[in-house]
Every structure is written in structure tokens, then in C-alpha cells.
Amino acid sequence: xxxxxxxxxxxxxxxxxxxxxxxxxxxxxxxxxxxxxxxxxxxxxxxxxxxxxxxxxxxxxxxxxxxxxxxxxxxxxxxxxxxxxxxxxxxxxxxxxxxxxxxxxxxxxxxxxxxxxxxxxxxxxxxxxxxxxxxxxxxxxxxxxxxxxxxxxxxxxxxxxxxxxxxxxxxxxx
Numbered sequence: 083x084x085x086x087x088x089x090x091x092x093x094x095x096x097x098x099x100x101x102x103x104x105x106x107x108x109x110x111x112x113x114x115x116x117x118x119x120x121x122x123x124x125x126x127x128x129x130x131x132x133x134x135x136x137x138x139x140x141x142x143x144x145x146x147x148x149x150x151x152x153x154x155x156x157x158x159x160x161x162x163x164x165x166x167x168x169x170x171x172x173x174x175x176x177x178x179x180x181x182x183x184x185x186x187x188x189x190x191x192x193x194x195x196x197x198x199x200x201x202x203x204x205x206x207x208x209x210x211x212x213x214x215x216x217x218x219x220x221x222x223x224x225x226x227x228x229x230x231x232x233x234x235x236x237x238x239x240x241x242x243x244x245x246x247x248x249x250x251x252x253x254x255x256x
Contacts, residue, residue, distance in 0.1 A: 092145040092146050092147070093145070093146070094146050095117075095120050095144055095145075095146060095152070097146075097150070097152075097170065098117050098144065098146070098152045098168070098170075099117050099118075099119055099120055099235050100117060100118075100119075100232045100233055100234045100235045100237070101116070101117050101170075101230060101231070101232050101233070102114070102115075102116045102117075102229070102230070102231050102232070102233045102240050102241075103115045103116070103168070103175070103227055103229065103230050104227070104228050104229035104230075104248070105175050105225040105226060105227045105228060105229075106225055106226055106228060107130070107177065107223040107224070107225040108223050108224050108225065109130075109221075109223050110129065110130070111127070111129055111130030111131070111133070111223070112127075112128040112129040112130065112133075113125060113126070113127055113128065113130070113225070114126040114127075114128065114241065114245075114248070115166070116233070116237075116240045116241050117144070117152075117154075118138075118139070118235065118236055118237075118240075119235045119236055120144060121141060121142060121143075121144070122139050122140060122141060122142060123140050123142045123154065123156070124136075124137065124138040124139065124140065124240065124241040125137055125140070125241065126241055126244070126245040127245060128245045128246065128248065131181075131185075131186060131192050132185070132192050132195050132196055133196070133245065134196040134197075134244070134245055134246070135195050135196050135197065135199065135245075136198055136199070136241065136244055136245055137158075137198075137199045137200065138198075138200055138241060138242075139200065140156055140158070141156060142154045142155065142156040143155050143156065147167065150169065150170045150171045151167065151168065151169050151170070152167070152168045152170070153165070153166070153167045153168075154166050154168075158199075158206070159199065159203050159206035159207050159210065160182065160185060160195055160199075160206045160209065160210050161182040161184070161185075161210040161213075161215055162179065162180060162181050162182060162185060162195075163179075163180040163218075164177065164178070164179050164180070165177065165178045165180075166178075168227075170230070173226065173227040173228075173230060174224065174225070174226065174227065175224070175225040175226075175227055176222070176223070176224050176225070177222070177223055177225060178220065178221065178222040178223075179220075179221045180218045180219075180220055181218060181219040181220075181221065182210065182213065182214070182215040182216070182218060182219075183213065183214040183215060183216060183217065183218070183219065184209060184210070184212065184213050184214055184215065185219075186219035186221075187214070187219060191209075194209050195209075198244065228254060
């Protein structure tokens with residue numbers, strides 16, 4: 083297999099785009115994520131350091147890493163970087179979150195990010211610029227996918243309200 087053929091197959095996101103995921107990390111954090119299209123995602127954080135936060139139309143980079151395995155990465159206005167690897171066949175995810183100090187460092191302020199980010203972009207930039215950013219707090223975790231359904235691309239009804247709207251057993255696959 084050549085690099086050119088790998089590059090070509092990595093652009094095929096047809097199995098991934100439009101998919102809505104609900105998952106729980108090993109550390110107990112509960113997330114919901116939607117592959118809106120090939121370059122954009124939406125997500126809600128139901129439980130964790132920044133539980134209550136939600137974002138729509140987040141720009142991302144996505145590739146098919148191997149058949150049924152997709153990788154996405156993005157950089158948020160907060161300065162947070164995220165990298166997720168989805169294994170559709172095993173309903174497994176590995177995520178790495180790179181939090182700046184101002185969010186996840188000792189004595190810092192994760193609560194400043196708990197909002198619908200789209201309405202507070204300028205605030206997020208200001209908090210990011212005020213810092214501190216370094217050293218980043220790196221959190222790598224595996225997660226079990228408890229819900230996965232293709233809702234079609236650019237579906238505004240998938241993630242359209244604040245977290246807390248799902249029954250707790252939804253994260254258990256019920």
C-alpha cells in the first residue's frame with residue numbers, strides 16, 4: 083500500500099459523518115459527540131471537569147485511520163486541544179484532552195467554560211489569553227460507547243440544547 087492510497091482511503095468519512103455517539107470515559111466523565119460533517123462536530127459534556135459545557139459547529143480535522151476507525155482533532159477557543167479515536171466495530175473510543183492550566187490546573191477556573199460556548203467566544207479567547215496556559219494538563223482516557231446512531235449530516239436537532247436532558251441510564255446503553 084502506498085502513501086497515496088492511504089491518503090485517499092483516509093478521506094472516506096462516509097461511514098462516520100452524521101454519527102451521534104454517547105460514551106463514558108473510564109474516569110466516569112460522560113460525553114455526547116456528533117460528527118456533523120467532514121469538518122465540523124457538536125458535543126455536550128454531561129459529567130466531568132467541565133460538565134455542563136456544550137458546543138456546536140466546532141471546526142475539526144477528521145480522517146479514517148483504518149476501516150471502521152476514525153480520528154478527529156480540534157483546538158478550541160479556550161486553548162484546549164482534543165484528539166479522539168473512534169473504533170466503531172468495538173464501540174470504543176480513546177480520547178486525549180490537553181487542558182490549559184487556567185482550566186485544569188490547581189486553583190484554576192473550569193467553571194468559566196461551562197456554558198454554550200458559541201455565545202461566549204470572545205470570553206473564551208480572553209480567558210485563554212489571560213492564561214496561564216502551560217504546562218498543559220494532559221488527560222488520556224478510554225471510553226465505552228453506549229449509543230451510536232447515524233442521524234445524518236448537518237442535523238441541527240442532534241445536539242440542540244444544554245446537557246442534562248438525557249436520562250442517566252442512557253449512558254448505560256438503555
